[in-house]
Amino acid sequence: MNYIIAANHERYSAIPENLSKRLDGNFIFLKEKEELSYKKLKEINPRYIFIPHWSYIIPEEVYSNFKCIIFHMTDLPFGRGGSPLQNLISRGIYDTKISAIKCVKEIDAGPVYMKEPLSLYGTAEEIYLRSAKIIEDMIYKMIIDFPTPVEQIGEAVQFNRRKPSDGNLEDLESLEKVFDYIRMLDAKGYPKAYIETKHFIFEFQRASFRGNSILADVIIKRKEM
Known part of the structure; x- marks a missing residue:
């Protein structure tokens, strides 16, 4: 039996091998x-x-x-749309759930197979790695006993995909917010939280909160003129 794990980021690439040790079947990673594509998938003929x-x-x-x-x-249905981790943390939300849903035409609107809790403490990279393990366990459970999806209940709240300029720290008024912005963008492939001057951009990562101060690494770049 063939199963496909489709993810265009390497942090999920270990899931097929891990599942092959726990379950019978052929787990294929697509990135x-x-x-x-329909043509390729028809050749593979995956179960899920x-x-x-x-x-x-x-x-x-x-x-x-x-x-x-x-x-x-x-x-x-809270939080349909892009940049869910950053949108949650920027709203002061530090615990969420990973929703497994059926893919439909409307983005993130499909019926729900299952949900599992996820903590949003730590850097973005740490959260993504934590979520990858939870997703692996969710896939395992679904293959063992595939649940019947249930329509989403409640008012839909839409998230907009955040832009690199949304990581500007200039207008933030609390250290807690500054810390959250640095850590929620501290992941491979993400534009960092930053402050800019006339000639330079200061990008922040690896922040630790000390109560009345923040200790962080900074990368200083000259602005392109």
Whole structure:
């Protein structure tokens, strides 16, 4: 039996190997946009397609013909849309749930298979790695006993994808907020929290909160003119 794990980030690449040690089946990792095509999937003929992280629109031909399960880092229907981790922390929310949902045309609107709690303390990279382990366990449970999805209940709250400029620390008024902004952007591939002057950009990472101060590493770059 074939199963697909589709994620365009390496932090999820260990999931197939880990699951192959726990379950019978052939677990295939896809990370490129063109790999998640109907033509390729028809050749593989997967039982399920699990999607922990995918930065592209999933073609309707794919989710209409295969059982696609998306993992989203909010307690849906709260927090549909982009940049869930950063949107949650910037709102002062430090505990959430990972929702496993059926892929449908409307973004993050599909019925829910299951939810598991996730702490949002630590750097973004630490949170993502923690979530990868939780998602692996969720996939394991779903393969063992595939649940019936239930329609989302409650008012939908939409998140907008955050831009690099949203990481500017200039207008923040509390140390707690500054600390949260630094850590929520402290992950591979993410633009860092920053402050800029006329000639330089100061990017922050690896922050620790000391009560009345923050200790962090800073990268100083000359602005491109």
